[in-house]
Amino acid sequence: MEKFLNVKAIGVTRSDTNLEAQLSDEQMAEYAKLAFDDAKVKATAIAQKIGRKIGEAIYINDTNPQKIAESMYYGNSEQKKMYYLSVSFELL
Numbered sequence: 001m002e003k004f005l006n007v008k009a010i011g012v013t014r015s016d017t018n019l020e021a022q023l024s025d026e027q028m029a030e031y032a033k034l035a036f037d038d039a040k041v042k043a044t045a046i047a048q049k050i051g052r053k054i055g056e057a058i059y060i061n062d063t064n065p066q067k068i069a070e071s072m073y074y075g076n077s078e079q080k081k082m083y084y085l086s087v088s089f090e091l092l
Contacts, residue, residue: 018069018070019068019069019070020067020068020069021067021068021069022066022067022068023066023067023068028064028066031064031083032062032064032083032085034083035062035083035084035085036057036060036085036087039085039086039087040054040057040087040089043087043089047089047091052091052092053091053092054089054090054091054092055089055090055091055092056089056090057087057088057089058088058089058090059086059087059088060085060086060087060088061085061086061087062085062086063084063086064083064084064085068081
């Protein structure tokens with residue numbers, strides 16, 4: 001599919017191509033862990049700048065879908081999907 005999406009030649013056109021995928025529970029947990037670790041690093045840096053420390057995570061919100069369906073017609077075939085997680089930490 002990547003080869004097809006990257007073809008650029010006179011007289012060659014591509015039609016709409018759809019991507020459909022489903023993440024396993026294990027994949028979701030791994031991506032959530034990586035996103036949590038990233039949020040913790042960022043929160044720690046912010047807290048240090050104001051002379052504070054972070055405590056326990058008090059709120060975690062994960063709104064990422066397990067099923068992914070999107071059109072690849074307008075998309076960049078090299079673009080990576082991002083996994084977003086919202087985390088609130090205690091400020092000590």
